Amino acid sequence: MGLQHSSSVPIVTETGWTPRLEDRRGPLYRAIADALAEDREAGRLLPGTRLPTHRELAERLGVTVGTVTRAYGEAEKRGLVRGEVGRGTYVRDKAAPTHMPTPMEADEASLVELSINAPATPEGDPVGQALRASLEELGRSPRLAELLAYQPAAGALRHREVGAAWSGRFGLSARPEQVVVCAGGQHAMEVALAALTQPGDVLATEALTYPGIKVLARRFQLRMQGLAMDADGLLPDALEAACRAGPVRLLYLQPTCHNPTGVVMSEARRREVAEVARRHGVLVLEDDSYGLLPSVRPPPLACFLPESSYFIAGVSKLLTPGLRIGYLVGPARARGERLAEEVGLASLMTTPLMAEVLSRWVEDGTADALVVAQRRETGERQALARAVLGTGVRCEPTVPLYHLWLGLPEGRRSEAFTAQARRHGVAVTSADLFGVGPGLVPSAVRVCIGTPRTRAQLERGLRRLREVLDAGPEPLAVV
Numbered sequence: 459m460g461l462q463h464s465s466s467v468p469i470v471t472e473t474g475w476t477p478r479l480e481d482r483r484g485p486l487y488r489a490i491a492d493a494l495a496e497d498r499e500a501g502r503l504l505p506g507t508r509l510p511t512h513r514e515l516a517e518r519l520g521v522t523v524g525t526v527t528r529a530y531g532e533a534e535k536r537g538l539v540r541g542e543v544g545r546g547t548y549v550r551d552k553a554a555p556t557h558m559p560t561p562m563e564a565d566e567a568s569l570v571e572l573s574i575n576a577p578a579t580p581e582g583d584p585v586g587q588a589l590r591a592s593l594e595e596l597g598r599s600p601r602l603a604e605l606l607a608y609q610p611a612a613g614a615l616r617h618r619e620v621g622a623a624w625s626g627r628f629g630l631s632a633r634p635e636q637v638v639v640c641a642g643g644q645h646a647m648e649v650a651l652a653a654l655t656q657p658g659d660v661l662a663t664e665a666l667t668y669p670g671i672k673v674l675a676r677r678f679q680l681r682m683q684g685l686a687m688d689a690d691g692l693l694p695d696a697l698e699a700a701c702r703a704g705p706v707r708l709l710y711l712q713p714t715c716h717n718p719t720g721v722v723m724s725e726a727r728r729r730e731v732a733e734v735a736r737r738h739g740v741l742v743l744e745d746d747s748y749g750l751l752p753s754v755r756p757p758p759l760a761c762f763l764p765e766s767s768y769f770i771a772g773v774s775k776l777l778t779p780g781l782r783i784g785y786l787v788g789p790a791r792a793r794g795e796r797l798a799e800e801v802g803l804a805s806l807m808t809t810p811l812m813a814e815v816l817s818r819w820v821e822d823g824t825a826d827a828l829v830v831a832q833r834r835e836t837g838e839r840q841a842l843a844r845a846v847l848g849t850g851v852r853c854e855p856t857v858p859l860y861h862l863w864l865g866l867p868e869g870r871r872s873e874a875f876t877a878q879a880r881r882h883g884v885a886v887t888s889a890d891l892f893g894v895g896p897g898l899v900p901s902a903v904r905v906c907i908g909t910p911r912t913r914a915q916l917e918r919g920l921r922r923l924r925e926v927l928d929a930g931p932e933p934l935a936v937v
Contacts, residue, residue: 475509476518486521490529495538498549506874507549509539540873540890541898548871550890570919571909573885575717575861576779578908580835585778588824592815605810611802613639614810620817621785624825625771628749629757630787632769638786638797639808643747644670645801646770646786650743651678651708652800654768659707662700664692666892666899668717668745671710680707684894691716691723694730701738708741713759715748718892718904719863725756732762740766747772750829751836752857765789773816775860777828783808783816833858839907839916846920847905847927860908864923866901870931876903878931884922 477493479486497503510518512526519526530547533539541547579585596602612618621637640646647670655661657679663671665684675682683706685696692711700706711731713723723731735742744759744767760767771785788797801808819825836858843862864886866875872888879886886903893899905923910916 475503475507476515479519487525487528487532490515490519490526491532491536491538494529494533494549495536498538503549505549506871509547509549511546540893548873550873568883569880570884570915570922572906572916572919572923573887573904574909575775575904575906576909577775577777577832577860578835578839579911580831584828584831588819588828589815592818592824595818596811596814605814607810609807609810610798611807612798613637613808613813617810617813617817620813620820621771621787624773624785624820625769625787627826628746628769628771629755630760630769630771632787633790636788636790638788638801639813640784640786640801641805641808642774642782643745643770643772643784645782645804645808646784647671647710647743647745648674648804649786649797649800650768650770651675651680652804653796654741654743655680655707660700660704662697662706662709662740663894664711664716665894666716666718666889667710667894668712669891671745672894682894687719687721689721690727691721692727692731694727694734697731697734697740698738701734701740706738706740708743709735710743710745711759712745712747714746714755715751715857715859717747718861718887718889718902720857720859720861722752722755722857723759728756728759729762732759732767735763735766742767743770744768745770745772747775748859750776751833751859753833760787765791776832777816777819777825781812781816783812836860836908839913842913842917843905843907843920846917846924848924860906862905862907864903864905866903867927870901872899872901872903874931875901875926878929879903879923879926882922882926884919884926886923 475497477490477497479489479493482489482492494503509515509530512523512530516523516526530539530541534541538550539547540550613621615634617639618634618637621639622632622634625632625637638649640649651674655678659680660683661675661680662683662685664687666687667684672682683700685700686693691713697709713728715722742759742763746758746769749755749758749772758769760769766789768789769787771787773783773785774781786797816825819828840858840862847864866872872890876886876888886905889899889902889904892904907916910919
């Protein structure tokens with residue numbers, strides 16, 4: 459049943475929006491969500507506008523608080539609004555981010571890029587030097603022609619042996635037959651989801667997660683469920699509750715150097731999560747893209763759930779993004795044919811030339827030396843970021859990471875802050891990009907400190923960010 463309002467034009471202020479509901483059919487909660495969508499589309503509700511509280515709008519319309527709560531939930535599912543912890547519900551920009559950030563265009567050369575998460579470039583460019591040396595050696599190798607021929611979909615035996623050795627650097631013992639050579643971590647995720655899930659399956663993740671898995675979930679028509687976190691990462695009770703509510707097929711998580719928060723899950727918590735997954739028959743996909751950056755780290759979660767865990771031993775985020783190699787390690791008792799089949803269907807094989815370069819680096823110690831150089835350079839950049847930004851930066855002080863989790867001051871909203879920062883010449887990533895499901899997303903942004911080629915460029919971007927923080931929020935337009 460529709461409700462009458464004395465005005466034919468919605469009242470829109472920072473907190474005074476009243477939807478026009480006359481002549482609308484269907485459930486009342488849906489009518490409220492429809493009115494919100496129309497007012498946003500018509501420009502009567504501007505991005506960043508704070509909506510009335512549930513109780514305020516319920517009293518204004520003469521409906522129950524539950525009806526408004528359901529209406530706001532419906533609007534959030536449609537991507538119209540975003541709830542923020544302790545702050546309320548805000549209108550989202552029509553162009554709110556739904557995909558991973560991409561490198562900036564040429565006409566944005568003045569923009570300092572702090573939204574792309576990539577390894578830093580240490581002084582002297584050791585990666586470039588190592589690559590030049592390896593290519594020169596390969597040019598003289600009698601095996602060069604073999605690297606240009608077709609290989610098994612899972613990768614040549616030698617490359618899978620190196621993959622098993624590289625997995626050992628993370629603390630995971632694996633045999634070559636468990637390893638599939640993939641074209642980077644993103645490809646490894648795609649292979650795992652294709653092999654392990656069916657459309658309609660539930661894919662559980664942390665409440666904040668890597669955006670790439672969200673893109674893949676949509677492609678494979680999976681139902682994503684974000685699980686609550688605390689300062690130690692994923693809450694085992696949240697996984698338990700999700701499993702009791704219905705079958706969870708796969709759990710994707712990043713227990714070491716979580717993206718975006720930087721959390722390193724304790725060994726005790728990993729054991730608890732593994733036990734819940736075992737009890738409910740949940741498969742686990744563990745992404746360890748940054749796992750070697752801490753010099754000391756807990757064992758992989760896969761060590762506590764070897765019978766049903768799939769582990770991604772990262773390379774691109776540790777050495778250089780252009781080295782598109784990642785190792786996907788399956789359970790010891792599982793046969794790898796299904797994973798290899800998915801690699802073959804997608805690309806026939808992973809480029810053996812790149813796999814050979816990495817194999818040489820792992821065998822001769824170059825890869826280990828490059829990781830050490832990354833730790834040192836990233837530690838220096840973290841110190842620079844803390845000095846420029848001051849308090850409010852969320853990062854583990856003993857763990858070098860390419861990204862910082864910047865909690866915003868009271869009254870600052872993630873999307874509005876990100877847009878304001880871009881207008882001031884610095885690109886960061888809104889917390890909204892990482893949120894899963896209709897839950898509340900913290901008011902925060904991810905700041906990537908590895909992408910700028912030099913520390914001077916990084917400092918320039920950080921100072922611009924500091925200026926945006928000091929300037930305060932830009933005034934909202936009121937209609």
